[in-house]
Structures are given as structure tokens and as C-alpha cells.
Amino acid sequence: MTDEEVKMYDVVLVGAGFGSIYALNRLRKLNLKCIILEKAPRSGGVWYWNCYPGARVDTPEPVYQIPDPELWEGFDFRERYPGRDELCRYFDHVDSKLNFSKDTWYGSKVIGAKWDNEACFWEVKYVRQDKEGGLTEGKVKGRWFIAGIGLSGEIYKPKIEGMELFKGQLVHSAEWPQTGIDLKDKRVAVIGTGASGVQIIQEIAPITSQLTVYQRTPNFCLPMVQRSLSPSENQKKKLDGTYQTAFNKTLTTFAGFPYDFLPQSLFSESFEKREELFQSLMEEGGFGLWLNNYHDVYSDEKANEIVYEFWRDTIRKRIQDENLKEKLAPMKQPHPFGTKRPSLEINYYECFNLPHVDLIDLNENPILKFTQEGIITKDDEKKFDLIILATGFNALTKGMENMNVKNHQDKSISDHWSEGVKTTLGMMVNGFPNLFMIYGPQAPSAFGNGPISASIQGDWLGKVFEMVKEKRIVKWETQKEEEEKWTLECREVWGKSLFPNAKSWYQGSNIPGKRVEALNYIGGIPRYIEALDKSLEDGLKAWDIKYGYS
Structure with missing residues (x-):
């Protein structure tokens, strides 16, 4: 393929999840020629890959969807917390409305991108699966490049001696076969108790x-309080304004949920009023105890401890075995409450009351090695038919680094981040013009409802590209000083909280050898929107701009 044959687009986007689809819709309205490169055979982003048993969202309807009446008017979720199949049905619905698949190349994995500084465009390389199952390399050009790849990044598999020897089935939760696995009457191990681990455990415990x-x-799980939704209930909420009110509310709250921290301090309330609030939040279900609590829970250690003690005492009542009570809800909190993302559960703790379910504490009884038949720990050996690695991801940064994005000086994103992540607004990187990120590092990302965060960033991109067309901009780059200012703000707000006190993927400490740093912006959605808007004021002085289409 010659350079003349490589197709030029206005915008090349990567990933067919919420971020790229929302941005595509905005860019189309500006008559920009766009293409999405998606490595999966269909849309949905993480919800294509998340097909493990029990996979579902932890955000209540209606706000886990694109906040556009044109789209939500014709679609109803059937559960308060939609499952994976529901999300796939939703993306099909959005496609029927927007026909984004018309501009999407499925089965196309980006393997490199290079910036041409003279001609001002990105050349993006990909491998694409052909009809015979083989891989064909190709490339496209884009004057603008948007990475909507999400925060999951690279699958993390711990290095354990002998893992390759195991003759049963070994699978990571993010690589679950689309055809499923027969788990009935199987001997199963689950390594990891993060979100996917909790969902898998409570789903498969009754059948293994x-x-x-x-x-x-231990995961400080919160009750989901799942329930079904009838068509009449959905319709009523659309007609009486509940939907629009909920979407409007998400733009005013810390994490883009339809509820927020309370203005009063925990210590301004009596013990009785605090207990009454905590109980009501647990009974309501969802993230209320995490995100609808007193505002000082994540800045004051004593306030945090009080919330933990309530959670602990509530959960321990559901666990029969005294030893397991201490493992699953220990008397002394191992880290501040909520500084690791809590999972929503339905009957997780009751699973450990079943006679065939065991829990092994890896702090006391670490895994030594795998064998052909199972796992050996310090104290025992067990045989399995299936071992599930629910060990998460090298999140937020690795996805960008793995795309091998390079600027005109042959410097990669990995090189730029070698001494720490640096971005402007979590959306641009100095030295990499015309490259934007959606749901990436140093944005609200893990502290923001996904579709709402994507729409906020997508709306900002819409404003950017309106200026691009109006002002005939060919090059848009963040200044080094602006990048340094934003990175400093991310670190400062992170450092003032209790979040650094937990070893979590929020700051990269789940990956051995990875730099521990603030990977998310925790200033809240309203403050983030304000920063985005302010960046486009004062004649775009915050950016290095080149004008004049050829």
C-alpha cells in the first residue's frame, strides 16, 4: 500500500465503547469524516469482553447510558443494575439509532501511531482479522486522533511458578470465552476478590x-439491592421528568451519580442520627454509603473509621463462621473504608456459609506454585478443574502505552510518562499534538460514572472541534506548563485525601514494580467541568495552536 492509497480521515478514533460513540456523534454533526478502529468483533467496549458469570454494572439506571433523549426514549433497562447482556442490547439499540457501525472497522487492533509534524496528521497502523481468520496489517491517516480505549488497559496476570503446568482450564475473567464455560459440579478456584471476583463468586457458588x-x-462490598423494572415504571419515569432530572443531577455531583456527599460533617451529627443515615443508605443499596455519606469521610481518619465500623458490624451478622467473619470483615480495618472501590453484592457473604466454599487468606497462606492438578500454598494443596484469575488490570496508563503512539521525535507516550504520568485535563499530552484521550489517566475516570464522564469529555471535544472548523486550526497541543499545573493539581487533591493509604489500582499499586501515583482526578465532576470550560477561554492561550488549512 502506497502513501497515496492510505485513506485520510478528519478523525481516527480507537474503541467502540461509550467514549468513542458519543464523540463520533458529536463530530458527525460538524460534518467531519470519522472512522472507529475496534479490536473486538462488535461494539460495547469493556462490555463485549465482560462476559464472565454475573457481570453487571454498579451504576443504577437510568444514568448508565448516553444522556440523550433521542436514545433513551426508545430503550428500557429491565433491571435496576443492568447485566452484561442488557448492555450489549443497549449498544445494539444505540447502533440502530446512530448507525455508528457504518463508520467502525471491527476486528481492527491498533499497533502503532506516528505524528507527521510537517503535514499535521497521524498515521495509525492496525492489524485486522480477515474472513479466513488471518491477520492483515493496514494503516489510515487522521488529522486528529482520539483514544477512547477506557481505563481497563492491560490484563494483569500474576507470575506464579508452574502456572503453565496446570492441565485444567485456566482463564482470566477478562478473557472469558464468549461461548461460556460449564461450571456445574466443577472444582473451581477464584484468585482475587475485586469486582469481577465478587460477581463470579456469588454467581457460581451454588452450582460448583x-x-x-x-x-x-477483603472487599468492603455494599448491598446492590437489585430489582426488576417494568415497562410501565420506565415509561412513567420518562414522562414525569425523573430521567432528565437524574441526568442533570449527574453533572453536579462528585462522581456523576444521581446522589452526592452531604454538606455536613459526620461529627456534627449525633450517634443516633449517623446510625440512622448509615442504615438507610445500606437499605437503599448501591454506592450510597460510599458516595452519599458525610463529606469528611475521606479526609478524616476518625470519621472514616466510624463508617467502617458500621459496615463491619452489619456484614458480620451475615457470616456464620467466626474465623471467616474476621477474614471478610475484620475488626481492624486493613485500609480506610472506600479508598478501594467497593463492589456491589447480592448474596456474596452468604456464599461463604455454604459447606463447599472455602476462603484462603493469601497473607497467611500464600500461593507457592501451580501443579498439573491445582494449587499449592504454604499450608495445603488443592485440586481443581478450573482456575479463574480475577486479578484485574494494569489500568489507566497501559492501554495508551501499548498502542505504541509516537510523536515526530520518535518519542512514545511511555517515554513521556517514564518519570510519572503527565497530562493536561486527563485529555492531552505535551509533545503529542492533535491527540485526545477519553476516560484516561488524570481525568475523573475511576471516580466518575462511565457514560457521564464520556459525555462530559465528548461535549468538550465538540467545543474544541467547533473551534477547529471555525478558526481553521490544523494543530492543537497542550503546553508543558499547563501539563505540569494539571499534574500538580491531581497530586495535591489526591494527597489531601485518605486514598493514598490503600494499595489500589487507583494509584497503580496493584501491579508489581509500577510507579505508585495519582492516576485519577478526585476533585469531582463539577470542578472538572469548570477546568475544561476554563481551558477554552482567553483566546485559547492555554494551548499551542497552528492555524490555516492547506
């Missing part, structure tokens, strides 16, 4: 003959 859970850190 033996289930062993290997836990490093």
Missing part, C-alpha cells in the same frame, strides 16, 4: 462442587 477463594484483601 468445590469453590476455593484466594483472597489478598
Whole structure:
């Protein structure tokens, strides 16, 4: 393929999840010629890959969708917290409305991108699966490049001696076969108790003959309080304004949920009023105890401890075995409450009351090695038919680094971040013009409802590209000083909280050898929107701009 044959687009986007689809819709309205490159065979982003048992969202309807009446008017979720199949049905619905698949190349994985500084465009390389199952390399050009790849990044598989020897089935939760796995009467191990681990455990515990859970850190799970939704209930909420009110509310709250921290301090309330609030939040279900609590829970250690003690005492009542009570809800909190993302559960703790379900504490009884038949720990050996790695991701940064994005000086994103992540607004990187990120590092990302965060960033991109067309801009780059200012703000707000006190993927400490740093912006959605808007004021002085289309 010659350079003349490589197709030029106005915008090349990567990933067919919420971020790229929302941005595509905005860019089309500006008559920009766009293409999405998606490595999966269909849309949905993480919701294509998340097909493990029990996979579902932790955000209540209606706000886990694109906040556009044109789209939500014709679609109803069937549950308060939609499952994976519901999300796939939703993306099909959006496609029927927007026909984004017309501009999407499925099965196309980006393997490199290079900036041409003279001609001002990105050349993006990809590999694409052909009809015979082989891989064909190709490339496209884009004057603008948007990475809507989400925060999951790269699958993390711990390095354990002998893992390759195991003759049963070994699968990571993010690589679950689309055709499923027969788990009935199987001996199963689950390594990890993060979100996917919790969802898998509570789903498969009733059908396995033996289930062993290997836990490093207890998950401070909150009750989901799941329920079905009728068509009439959905329709009523659309007609009476509940939907629009909920979407409007998400732009005013810390994490883009339809509820927020309370203005009063925990210590301004009596013990009785605090207990009454905590109980009501638990009964309501969802993230209320996490995100609808007193405002000082994540800045004051004593306030945080009080919330933890309530959670602990509530959960321990559901666990029969005294030893397991201490493992799953320990008397002394191992880290501040909520500084690791809590999972929403339906019957997680009751699973450990079943006679065939065991829990192994990896702090006391670490895994030594895999064998052909199972796992050996310090104290015992167990045989399995299936071992599930629910060990998460090298999140937020690795996805960008793995795309091998390079500027005209042959410097990669990895090179730029070698001494720490640096971005402007979590959306641009100095030295990489015309490159934007959606749902990436140093944005609200893990502290923001996904579709709402994507729409906020997509709306900002819409404003950017309106200026691009109006002012005939060919090059848009963040200044080094602006990048340094934003990175400093991310670190400062992070450092003032209790979040650094937990070893979490929020700051990269789940990956051995990875730099521990603030990977998310926790100033809240309203403050983030304000920063985005302010960046486009004062004649775009915050940016290095080149004008004049050829």
C-alpha cells in the first residue's frame, strides 16, 4: 500500500465503547469524516469482553447510558443494575439509532501511531482479522486522533511458578470465552476478590462442587439491592421528568451519580442520627454509603473509621463462621473504608456459609506454585478443574502505552510518562499534538460514572472541534506548563485525601514494580467541568495552536 492509497480521515478514533460513540456523534454533526478502529468483533467496549458469570454494572439506571433523549426514549433497562447482556442490547439499540457501525472497522487492533509534524496528521497502523481468520496489517491517516480505549488497559496476570503446568482450564475473567464455560459440579478456584471476583463468586457458588477463594484483601462490598423494572415504571419515569432530572443531577455531583456527599460533617451529627443515615443508605443499596455519606469521610481518619465500623458490624451478622467473619470483615480495618472501590453484592457473604466454599487468606497462606492438578500454598494443596484469575488490570496508563503512539521525535507516550504520568485535563499530552484521550489517566475516570464522564469529555471535544472548523486550526497541543499545573493539581487533591493509604489500582499499586501515583482526578465532576470550560477561554492561550488549512 502506497502513501497515496492510505485513506485520510478528519478523525481516527480507537474503541467502540461509550467514549468513542458519543464523540463520533458529536463530530458527525460538524460534518467531519470519522472512522472507529475496534479490536473486538462488535461494539460495547469493556462490555463485549465482560462476559464472565454475573457481570453487571454498579451504576443504577437510568444514568448508565448516553444522556440523550433521542436514545433513551426508545430503550428500557429491565433491571435496576443492568447485566452484561442488557448492555450489549443497549449498544445494539444505540447502533440502530446512530448507525455508528457504518463508520467502525471491527476486528481492527491498533499497533502503532506516528505524528507527521510537517503535514499535521497521524498515521495509525492496525492489524485486522480477515474472513479466513488471518491477520492483515493496514494503516489510515487522521488529522486528529482520539483514544477512547477506557481505563481497563492491560490484563494483569500474576507470575506464579508452574502456572503453565496446570492441565485444567485456566482463564482470566477478562478473557472469558464468549461461548461460556460449564461450571456445574466443577472444582473451581477464584484468585482475587475485586469486582469481577465478587460477581463470579456469588454467581457460581451454588452450582460448583468445590469453590476455593484466594483472597489478598477483603472487599468492603455494599448491598446492590437489585430489582426488576417494568415497562410501565420506565415509561412513567420518562414522562414525569425523573430521567432528565437524574441526568442533570449527574453533572453536579462528585462522581456523576444521581446522589452526592452531604454538606455536613459526620461529627456534627449525633450517634443516633449517623446510625440512622448509615442504615438507610445500606437499605437503599448501591454506592450510597460510599458516595452519599458525610463529606469528611475521606479526609478524616476518625470519621472514616466510624463508617467502617458500621459496615463491619452489619456484614458480620451475615457470616456464620467466626474465623471467616474476621477474614471478610475484620475488626481492624486493613485500609480506610472506600479508598478501594467497593463492589456491589447480592448474596456474596452468604456464599461463604455454604459447606463447599472455602476462603484462603493469601497473607497467611500464600500461593507457592501451580501443579498439573491445582494449587499449592504454604499450608495445603488443592485440586481443581478450573482456575479463574480475577486479578484485574494494569489500568489507566497501559492501554495508551501499548498502542505504541509516537510523536515526530520518535518519542512514545511511555517515554513521556517514564518519570510519572503527565497530562493536561486527563485529555492531552505535551509533545503529542492533535491527540485526545477519553476516560484516561488524570481525568475523573475511576471516580466518575462511565457514560457521564464520556459525555462530559465528548461535549468538550465538540467545543474544541467547533473551534477547529471555525478558526481553521490544523494543530492543537497542550503546553508543558499547563501539563505540569494539571499534574500538580491531581497530586495535591489526591494527597489531601485518605486514598493514598490503600494499595489500589487507583494509584497503580496493584501491579508489581509500577510507579505508585495519582492516576485519577478526585476533585469531582463539577470542578472538572469548570477546568475544561476554563481551558477554552482567553483566546485559547492555554494551548499551542497552528492555524490555516492547506
